[in-house]
Amino acid sequence: MNRIKVICAIISFGSRVLVVQRGEGMSMPLKWEFPGGKVEKGESEEACVKREIKEELDIEIKLLKRLTPVRHSYPHVSIELIPFQADFYRGEVNLLEHKQYLLLDKQQLGDLDWADADVPIVNEYMEL
Numbered sequence: 066m067n068r069i070k071v072i073c074a075i076i077s078f079g080s081r082v083l084v085v086q087r088g089e090g091m092s093m094p095l096k097w098e099f100p101g102g103k104v105e106k107g108e109s110e111e112a113c114v115k116r117e118i119k120e121e122l123d124i125e126i127k128l129l130k131r132l133t134p135v136r137h138s139y140p141h142v143s144i145e146l147i148p149f150q151a152d153f154y155r156g157e158v159n160l161l162e163h164k165q166y167l168l169l170d171k172q173q174l175g176d177l178d179w180a181d182a183d184v185p186i187v188n189e190y191m192e193l
Contacts, residue, residue: 066138066142066143067142067143068136068143068144068145069103069142069143069144069145070103070104070110070144070145070147071101071102071103071104071144071145071146071147071182072101072102072103072104072110072113072114072117072146072147072148072149073098073099073100073101073114073146073147073148073149073183073186074099074100074101074114074117074118074126074128074148074149074150074151075099075132075148075149075150075151075186075190076099076100076118076124076126076151076152076153077150077151077152077153078153078168080170080171081168081169081170082168082169082170082171082174082190083099083100083122083153083158083166083167083168084097084098084099084166084167084169084174084177085097085098085099085100085121085122085160085163085164085165085166086098086163086164086165086166086167087163087164087180088162088163088164089164091162092139092141093139093180095164095178096178096179096180097177097178097179097180097183098179098180098183099148099183099186100117100118100121100122100163101113101114101117101118101121101146102117102120102121110131110147110149111128111149114126114128114149114151115128118151120161121160121161121162121163122156122158122159122160122161122166123156123157123158123159123161124153124154124155124156124157124158124159125154125155125156126151126152126153126154127151127152127153127154128149128150128151129149129150129151129152130149130150131147131148131149132148132149132150132186132189132190133148133185133186133189134146134147134148135148135182135183135185135186137181137182139181139182144182146182146183146186148186148189148190150190150193171190171191172191174187174190174191175187175191
């Protein structure tokens with residue numbers, strides 16, 4: 066099975082972090098995740114995460130640091146999920162793909178039903 070490279074962003078709005086819920090029509094419907102998407106051919110990870118956040122949420126972010134990538138195999142696809150910590154820079158959150166978003170305190174993250182690949186990232190982030 067091919068492994069695809071996917072980027073996600075843990076975006077801080079002050080002391081809170083943005084999480085998004087997948088729509089009913091998406092794979093893994095209604096699971097929570099950090100927003101992001103697939104790296105395109107010839108695109109850097111940093112360019113990808115900024116582009117995906119602009120496309121999905123209509124906001125701009127400032128990247129802080131790359132966290133530990135996660136390899137996960139779902140029944141239909143195998144991914145390498147590369148997380149970046151980021152700060153909200155500018156814009157107004159406008160959901161273009163997801164059902165809803167929440168701004169949560171770090172300790173609330175464990176309460177959500179996460180997409181499997183995001184779970185190790187949530188755990189790493191909560192320990193930072």
